Amino acid sequence: xxxxxxxxxxxxxxxxxxxxxxxxxxxxxxxxxxxxxxxxxxxxxxxxxxxxxxxxxxxxxxxxxxxxxxxxxxxxxxxxxxxxxxxxxxxxxxxxxxxxxxxxxxxxxxxxxxxxxxxxxxxxxxxxxxxxxxxxxxxxxxxxxxxxxxxxxxxxxxxxxxxxxxxxxxxxxxxxxxxxxxxxxxxxxxxxxxxxxxxxxxxxxxxxxxxxxxxxxxxxxxxxxxxxxxxxxxxxxxxxxxxxxxxxxxxxxxxxxxxxxxxxxxxxxxxxxxxxxxxxxxxxxxxxxxxxxxxxxxxxxxxxxxxxxxxxxxxxxxxxxxxxxxxxxxxxxxxxxxxxxxxxxxxx
Ligand code: ADE
Ligand code: ZN
Numbered sequence: 001x002x003x004x005x006x007x008x009x010x011x012x013x014x015x016x017x018x019x020x021x022x023x024x025x026x027x028x029x030x031x032x033x034x035x036x037x038x039x040x041x042x043x044x045x046x047x048x049x050x051x052x053x054x055x056x057x058x059x060x061x062x063x064x065x066x067x068x069x070x071x072x073x074x075x076x077x078x079x080x081x082x083x084x085x086x087x088x089x090x091x092x093x094x095x096x097x098x099x100x101x102x103x104x105x106x107x108x109x110x111x112x113x114x115x116x117x118x119x120x121x122x123x124x125x126x127x128x129x130x131x132x133x134x135x136x137x138x139x140x141x142x143x144x145x146x147x148x149x150x151x152x153x154x155x156x157x158x159x160x161x162x163x164x165x166x167x168x169x170x171x172x173x174x175x176x177x178x179x180x181x182x183x184x185x186x187x188x189x190x191x192x193x194x195x196x197x198x199x200x201x202x203x204x205x206x207x208x209x210x211x212x213x214x215x216x217x218x219x220x221x222x223x224x225x226x227x228x229x230x231x232x233x234x235x236x237x238x239x240x241x242x243x244x245x246x247x248x249x250x251x252x253x254x255x256x257x258x259x260x261x262x263x264x265x266x267x268x269x270x271x272x273x274x275x276x277x278x279x280x281x282x283x284x285x286x287x288x289x290x291x292x293x294x295x296x297x298x299x300x301x302x303x304x305x306x307x308x309x310x311x312x313x314x315x316x317x318x319x320x321x322x323x324x325x326x327x328x329x330x331x332x333x334x335x336x337x338x339x340x341x342x343x344x345x346x347x348x
Pocket of ligand 2: 017
């Protein structure tokens with residue numbers, strides 16, 4: 001789908017992107033050589049071809065196809081080339097440079113500390129790499145506030161340990177890299193309330209709280225109910241990442257509207273596995289009911305290289321939104337974001 005000049009030129013805000021999901025095949029190839037890591041591909045074009053992933057991370061629904069990794073397996077396999085602070089800096093700068101090219105003025109990338117510490121990478125290498133990129137990207141006109149993610153398919157205690165390690169890089173008394181915590185990875189039988197202790201600790205540190213409620217998960221409506229009404233001592237999450245399944249049940253979408261919880265939607269992630277005529281009317285119905293939303297990329301290099309501009313183009317083309325609505329979605333993202341007021345004013 002070609003990106004129209006209107007979408008290309010629109011100043012943008014991105015609130016749902018996993019930094020590890022922006023690792024391009026070419027940077028992965030370069031880092032593999034830099035770090036003497038053997039990839040299971042002999043040529044660069046074999047590596048590139050492996051990015052044509054069609055499966056999502058729900059093996060319980062799709063069965064496993066021998067030789068084809070699930071989505072999250074591919075995502076974590078990509079992480080293996082990331083070893084040193086410089087690698088994490090290069091990953092982050094590549095994304096933030098691309099942001100500048102796409103006119104993304106402000107972004108809140110997720111990062112998965114546990115994906116790296118469990119491979120033996122020291123947490124400070126990850127966090128200092130991102131911190132340096134956060135600072136350097138300001139010169140490109142791209143501001144960022146990052147989001148620490150708990151990996152929900154790891155033991156709860158492992159996430160709490162990672163949070164304790166990352167805390168000196170938080171906003172408030174820390175170095176200011178991240179202003180929020182999130183919840184990502186495989187949601188299968190891992191409801192949000194399992195992580196209540198982590199959310200409580202983060203809130204006590206003055207951080208914001210968001211969480212994934214992926215489209216079409218097992219128990220998706222129960223998970224959404226927890227995220228809207230139960231977590232954070234009953235206050236609910238401040239945002240929900242994805243959350244499209246709320247459209248199915250009035251108590252859920254009314255809960256989003258009444259509590260002012262915005263959704264960070266990633267249209268292409270759903271379009272990979274949902275008919276156009278089913279998906280985009282569903283997004284539009286949520287919007288018509290007054291649910292606040294913005295449009296984002298999720299894991300662009302693992303999702304056919306569709307970045308935030310391509311995701312905005314999809315709803316512009318397929319939801320029947322006009323230019324003023326598209327501008328409003330960017331304003332929604334500014335409202336939903338966790339930048340300081342002066343940055344918000346500058347990007348509004
Ligand atoms: N972590 C990175 N990408 C993810 C996705 N698409 N869903 C859940 N967790 C993720
Ligand atoms: Zn995501």
